[in-house]
Amino acid sequence: MSKADSLGGSATFDAVAQPMSSRAASFAAFAGQAPAPSVAGHSSPHTPRVPIGHLAPNPYNPRVTYAAIEEMADSLASKGIIQPLTVVTCEAFLAAYPDHAEDLTGAEFVVVDGNRRLAGAKLAGLDDVPIHVDDALAQDADTLLETALTAAVQHEDLAPLDEAKALERLVQVHGSQRAVARALGKSSGWVTQRLALLKLTPELKQALESKTLPVKVARTVGQLPEQQQQSAAEEALAQRAKQKSESPRKAESAYPVSTPAPTAEKAQERSVNSSNEMATADLGVLAADLKRRLTPQQLEELAELLLS
Incomplete structure (x- = not known):
């Protein structure tokens, strides 16, 4: 896949079929759409x-x-x-x-x-x-x-905070997060989530760099006020630890010893039904939690990211 394919459409790259300035031609070449001058x-x-x-x-x-x-x-x-x-x-x-x-x-x-x-x-x-x-x-x-x-x-191997700093400087060059998102072929929510890492407290940034704080958690926590970040991070980590500890027990208790193992077809049907029920319940809890934690603008950006 060329860099142009990975970047997606943008005003800069879509213009390569038209007469271009040397700057536009340069970016088209860098994206893999035209031979470099x-x-x-x-x-x-x-x-x-x-x-x-x-x-x-x-x-x-x-x-x-x-x-x-x-x-x-x-x-x-x-x-x-x-x-x-x-x-x-x-x-x-x-x-x-x-x-x-x-x-x-x-x-x-x-x-x-x-x-x-x-x-x-x-x-x-x-x-x-x-x-x-x-x-x-x-x-x-x-x-x-x-x-x-x-x-x-x-x-892909750019460190999360290095990536956030690079995006911040791109915003300075382009003038807005939306313009950066278009240039990179990403959604505005994608850019917002990564820039949120720069708003983390120094302690949480250190935890992110040492990999004790997962990137996904850090991106969510970084969108909260500083005074709420530490408790939110601890809560998220505790929830993750609880889910990991519960997973083996659920697997062991799925089929009691005295109960004959179901056929492959029934087992698959039971698994699908169980997954759907759990997903519906989890989504309801997640939706309520997100409404409590995020602003209406952040919820809108999250919806845009999920649909992209």
């Missing part, structure tokens, strides 16, 4: 490779930490890098961000998409890596920032 002095019929020392990580990379970097390094050491790193020349980057000259000393290119792969390649001891040069991505500061953040958000 060639860069003067750097075009090649094959993918060029450059020494790792010639590459600098993007100072605006939203990924604060690199998950499972050791595993990636092991894979790169044995198989190499399959997907080229998307880069811009240092000259193009400094034209957009002139204050970063000291950060790029000795480098020829700045990585826009592939900073984690670059870190893994360094750890693996690779001498060079394949690159795709596209200076159109550095046409201006907004374009460069938006490209890097969009690429980061599309990576």
